[in-house]
Amino acid sequence: MASNAQSKALLVAAFDFGTTYSGYAFSFQDDPNKIQTNQNWYAGGGASRLVSLKTSTSVLLNPKGEFDKFGFEAEDKYAILAEDDEHNGWRLFRRFKMVLHRNKHLTKDVKVEDFSGKQMTAFPLFVMSIKYLREHLRKAVTTQKIGVEETDIFYVLTVPAIWDDNAKRFMRDAAIEAGVDPKRLKLALEPECASVWCETLGMDMKGAVAFQGSQYMVVDLGGGTADISVLERKPDGTLKEIHKASGGSWGGIYVDENYMKMLNELFGEKALTELRKTEMNDYFDVTREFEHKKRSFDTYKTKQIIVRVSASLRDLAEKYSSKSLEERIASLKVRENAITMRGKDKLKIDTTVVQSWFKRPIDLLIQHLKSLLAEPKIQSVRTVILVGGFGESPYVQERIRNELAGMRVIVPADAGLAVLKGAVRFGHNPVIVSSRIMKYTYGVNGFVKFDEQKHPEEKKVLKNGEWLVKDCFKVYVRVKEEVRVDQQVTMQSLPISKTSLTSVYRTTQEYPEYTTDTGCELLGSIELENSTVIPFNEQKTEDTFMFGDTELLVKTKNITTGKEAFMTFECFK
Incomplete structure (x- = not known):
């Protein structure tokens, strides 16, 4: 769906919505490698005035709760109001992105605190932020080329590879609410974007990442998280993930x-x-x-x-x-x-x-990297590419080089912009990543014929005159399995009622038996209306999981009637 819109786009624009800093970059289809970023984010005034390639992830609301300013401008205006004691009712929010990583039971109602400690629902803040960045970008683009329409832009929104399915969906929904057409929007995984950018750089970098069969680890160290992917260059030039994404809250x-x-x-x-x-x-x-x-x-x-x-x-x-x-x-x-x-x-x-201030996050990061590199699957990896704002720190680089003996640690120039610039290139060519490793076992809640030799009596139910077993985990893909970006898995069944309710589950277990097993989590559900005119046993439904892309998509279709429905995340109902 997005690839068709991408091929018609005049330009690709990427948003890097970070914990500490955010920014955007873009390039036109006729010169995709000429990537431009905003050069004019200013912070403070007078002697302490700073110029930055990204701006602070901060939102200022006026006393009516309406959006007023974003970034350094939001912080500076709030500070001026406070100096004159006119800030009462104004609300400043900073560094609120981490709520999506820290919250295991994420919903659209999740709250964050403003600068004074008062709470507010987070979702509107994400919407306002993306809307502001989008409008700022549009102004920057129109100064370069007259006549560029909104429909000419294909958008890329970067997200950590370690994020959960529902956190990714939260960001997608926020972008759509901000006015981005879902057909012209793609989520991109941050370490993969960094890798895509690195292959455009000098010979030292190309020698590490661009030759056939090269394997390397990308460590994206941002303000909030360390996000790690392990990739391999395939003979056709595309990238495949060789270890599921991992990381933790070890940012700056x-x-x-x-x-x-x-x-x-x-x-x-x-x-x-x-x-x-x-x-x-x-x-x-x-x-x-x-x-x-x-x-x-x-x-x-x-x-x-x-x-x-x-x-x-x-x-x-x-x-x-x-x-x-x-x-x-x-x-x-x-x-x-x-x-x-x-x-x-x-x-x-x-x-x-x-x-000593760096010790805990860097110790945890290095401990994790060592355990990863000790795994048999990636023991041949000898190159670590370090990107992200926190990755620009010479001390962090020094610690990693000293602790990872025998590893080649490469830090590209402007490491803090590698993700953003790579996201633009990824938007021009999304098929550059061809396969990924699954972080979960995914499946649906289903019935199988009862077998007294292997099924517990309490799971036995009578359906349409037949003894069946309920709560069976019908696996579509298993954790650690490699899946192509375009891979689909479809299974057929007969409807047994007017409404087919497909419950989608996930678990980190490789061989789950029942959806009630410890660690199995209800991810979402699909409701599909079946025909009441045609007998149920003459209808067929199929559940299709679309794997390997940056986002999971699940749909149910009644083949007989042609009706179809898509999964709704349980936490966002």
Whole structure:
């Protein structure tokens, strides 16, 4: 469906909706490799003004609950309002994407907190964000080519490969709600996009990923997650996944949290809370500056980092605490002189302290990478490609190189944009990925003939004069199985009632027997109306699973009547 729309498109546009930062890129069909990104995301003002290729994933709502600003503009406007004490009723939301990764029982009603701790349903925030990026993109495109219509654009929306089926559907639904035509929309897996981009780069990179039979691991380290895919180049030039996608919550925001925890201990919770309320510009400057320091942190080049923490924060700390800052520093569990003040608004921090903030997420990542590389299936993999904003950190690169002995670790230039640029290329040629490894066993809830030798008595039911067994897991594909992108599995059955209800299940078990087994999860269901004129035993229905693409699609069709229906996710009903 999307491939036809893609072939007719004049240009492909990709959105990278990140935990910390978001952005877009595009290229025209007549020159697909000339990929353009927005160059003008500005943060802050005056001496602290920053220019970025992506903007902050932040949304500002006005007192009526309507969209006002996105990105750095949202943060800066909220800070100005707060300075004049005019921010009451305004709501700022930041870094809310992680709700889709952390929530095992995701629904459209899932909530996130704003900057002041008040909750709101998350879905409208995703819709507003995508709508803003889409409108910003449209303006950028029309400055280049006059007469480009909305119907000329094919959209790609990147998602982590480790995301669940329902999280992907959440993003698709948000994009559709934002006005994107579902026929001109494709979801792309982030590590695969990075791989697609890497094959366009210099000879060193091409030598690792572009030759027939090359196997390599792509580690996409973003703000929230580490997203890992293992790929192989097939003789026809396409990519196949050779291990199911994996990863975890080991992104850069956890380093930020450790830094803020230290500031909390140094200046006091009251002072930091007050800074957020009364000197919000200073607060954003503190967090933005640390983001820059975090990405450039390198133990080879420096023995300490110097961060500006704002004089107002020190004044607030003195106001709320009887202890001096020097006394607070002394009470921290760090060696003497590891943290010292320089003037009134700067902290000098030893690299050993900074390294401790990186320790937990990077330790967990490396532990996972080692266990992956020890698996027999991928023992011949000798190349790791590191991308993503957090992957740009020289210290992270150093840790991975040191810990993964014998591995070739490659970091492409502009690693933070590799996913975004690769997503554009993927949009021009979606068939570049030809097969993937299943993360689950998928099937439906069905009946089989009762056999007293192998079926428990309590599962026995009488249907149309025949003893059957209920809750049987009818497997369509098994976990770890390789499936082609266009692969379909169809099974036929006879309807036994006016409405056929097909319940779709998944499990990480390879050989489940019953849908009631531990670990089996109801993913969604399909309701199809059958004919009441034709006898049921003269009708045929078929369930079709369409596997291998970035999203799972399941449909039921009555072959006799021609009617068909598609799966509705259980959590979004």
